[in-house]
Amino acid sequence: MSHFEHTSLGAAGLPADLDEAAHRCLVAGFDGATSVPDPLKELVDRGLGGVILFTRNIRDARQVRRLTDELRAIRPDVIVAIDNEGGGIGHLVAAGAPDVPGSYALGVVDDPNLTARCADALAAHLAGLGITAAYAPVADLRHRPDNPIVRTRSFGVDPELAARHLRAWITATEARGIASCAKHFPGHGGTVTDSHLGMAVDPRPYDALGVDLEPFRAAVDAGVPMLMSAHVVFPALDPNRPATLSRRILGDLLRHDLGFDGVLVSDALEMKAIADEYGEAAGARIALAAGADQVIVAVCDLNVTLHCRDAVLDALRTGVLAEERIQEAAGRVRLLAGRYATPPTSDPAGWDADAGIEAARRAVRSRxxxxxxxxxxxxxxxxxxxxxxxxxxxxxxxxxxxxxxxxxxxxxxxxxxxxxxxxxxxxxxxxxxxxxxxxxxxxxxxxxxxxxxxxxxxxxxxxxxxxxxxxxxxxxxxxxxxxxxxxxxxxxxxx
Known part of the structure; x- marks a missing residue:
């Protein structure tokens, strides 16, 4: 008898454990704030690794907590995540998010203790909402004045400065029981294109790229549980594919050279750097084969997520995508969920509400x-x-x-x-x-x-x-x- 005859089959005709593993490798966005739509319920029930929230999902703090509770009632170990960098990048204004000034201002002040206080406030607020993963902090260095996307999201251009603030941010977030995620590996600061809008290329030679790895190395050393990849082509590293889809960058550089063994998550696949060049579904399959553990499909149309899911399942059925690779990725996601999927039980209150305005004032008055x-x-x-x-x-x-x-x-x-x-x-x-x-x-x-x-x-x-x-x-x-x-x-x- 074949292996398939000995194993219960999932809805896709694959062994149930493999179907569940494939779903672990997906993070989905959705539309609406008052309830979980039925297609998302099915995905969560089949093992969906994560849900990402956006402004469209936020009305107020009580509503967000009801929403995260509903998701966990379907499957207790689903990770609920959000972009939460501070400054002008955040989705929780309506839910009473702490006001913090963003990374560049924190780098100008250059007080890691103050950065930790700001990160602690953000993480404590997430814990109270039942959100247990933050796609932050930004580890990109701001190299070019004409870079359109990193800018004040970065701590600055100095790798040592960025490293000490990343360590402070990650340590404070971890202390609150929230998973942090350093992004966008191996760096988006040397480009002149926003990868939301097209394929970005960093043309610098190999020797010039090492400085960008230092903040990520510091994040790994600080125990960051997640890293996010960049939709950027680095010809000196891999002339053919952006980092998100590159086995050389995700495997050789990140896993081997930096020694990262946490969850590697892609930036959103509907960004034009991937969607226009490869398509979201092919992007999901190639990213997972290259070494990503989770791929984000943030668009509110769940049909796009289902299309990506089906492409991954088809690739598993035909052997184009190795079962071992998906099981490895799912294993890392399970470990992450074991640490962070359940919201902290301690009182999330007590953060320093004045940290953000103190940091902003010190930055503005620094000159x-x-x-x-x-x-x-x-x-x-x-x-x-x-x-x-x-x-x-x-x-x-x-x-x-x-x-x-x-x-x-x-x-x-x-x-x-x-x-x-x-x-x-x-x-x-x-x-x-x-x-x-x-x-x-x-x-x-x-x-x-x-x-x-x-x-x-x-x-x-x-x-x-x-x-x-x-x-x-x-x-x-x-x-x-x-x-x-x-x-x-x-x-x-x-x-």
């Missing part, structure tokens, strides 16, 4: 404090929210008005059809009041440079502020999280 400009007209120029990330509605004008009720302002979130009329209207509304012009990543968005310069010609006394990376302003927030902007507003208002 000195200019004279206050009370009653100013604030022009806030910033790009439209990134479609693949989250914007919680934070804006400089709201924070400025809270700090100085006499302030007025104009927000501009994209290139306008008639910039001359816009400038004329701003100057007229401002009148004799002080003018503040804030830009965010103006080097990537020339329309901001044009408006800023046109306003400076009309008002040479205008105060320049940067709300992304430093670009010559007298103040820099180092990010657009709520506390980043609040700290800038306080300085402008003289508080």
């Amino acid at each position: 000195g404090v200019p004279p206050a400009v009370r009653g100013a007209h604030v022009v806030d120029l910033f790009p439209p929210p990134h479609p693949g990330l989250n914007w919680g509605g934070e804006d400089l004008l709201s924070e400025m008005r809270a700090a100085d009720p006499t302030a007025t302002g104009t927000a501009v979130t994209g290139e306008c059809a008639d910039p001359d009329s816009l400038v004329e209207g701003i100057v007229r509304r401002c009148g004799a009041a002080p003018l503040v012009v804030a830009t965010c990543d103006a080097g990537l968005h020339p329309w901001q440079v044009r408006l800023r310069d046109a306003l400076s010609v009309r008002r040479p006394d205008a105060v320049r502020v940067d709300t992304g990376l430093p670009e010559g302003g007298v103040l820099c927030s180092y990010g657009r999280g709520r506390v980043n902007l609040r700290a800038v507003a306080e300085v402008l208002a003289g508080l």
Whole structure:
């Protein structure tokens, strides 16, 4: 008799244990917040390794806890995860997330104890919601000023600085019983393309890439239980495939050279770097064969996840994907679930609610404090929210008005059809009041440079502020999280 005749078969015609193992290798997103849809219930019941939540799944804290409880009622060891980097990248604003300023501001302050306090607050909040895995912190180094995606999500360009803050973040998160995940291996900071929008390539030679591995090496040494791969091609490492799909990078470099034995999870497969070049289903199969343990299908349409699942099962049936590889991956996921799937039973309260604003203030004031400009007209120029990330509605004008009720302002979130009329209207509304012009990543968005310069010609006394990376302003927030902007507003208002 064959092995199949001796073994109970799952719904896909594979041995039940192999069907369950294949499902362990998937992390799924979904639409809705009030209940778990039936297709997701089936996936969880068959062994789904993880569920990733987004803003679309969040209404308030009580609703999130009901949702995570419902998921675990179906299968107690399903991991519930979320992107939770702090700063302007987060999905839990409506659920009362702690305000922390994001990694770059923390790197500017360079106080690992303060970073640990911020990470502890984020992790404690997750524990109270029943979310037990955070796809953070970012370990990418910010090499290029024209990199469109890492920017203030990074701790900085110095690998030793990034390493000490990664250790602080991971250790604090682990102490709360929450799984952390350093990303995006082996680094996304040397590219000029956002992998959400297309295939990113890092053209640097082999010897230049070693510096990017140091933060990941520090994360591994700190016991990080998960790493996330980058959809980036490194010709010096593997000229044919992005890291997510590369056996050389995931196997030889990560497993052998860095000695990582935790769960390696892919970045989301619907990102265009994978979806447009390979397709999500082929991406899932190739990533798992290359050494990934889990693949994320974050899109809300569960049909895409089912298509990826079916491609993996078909590859197992035909022998294209080795059973041993899936069982190895599923084994790592089971170990992760054994440590983190059940929310901590200790009281998650008691985090330091002031850590985030302290960090933001210290970052903003690190280069000195200019004279206050009370009653100013604030022009806030910033790009439209990134479609693949989250914007919680934070804006400089709201924070400025809270700090100085006499302030007025104009927000501009994209290139306008008639910039001359816009400038004329701003100057007229401002009148004799002080003018503040804030830009965010103006080097990537020339329309901001044009408006800023046109306003400076009309008002040479205008105060320049940067709300992304430093670009010559007298103040820099180092990010657009709520506390980043609040700290800038306080300085402008003289508080």
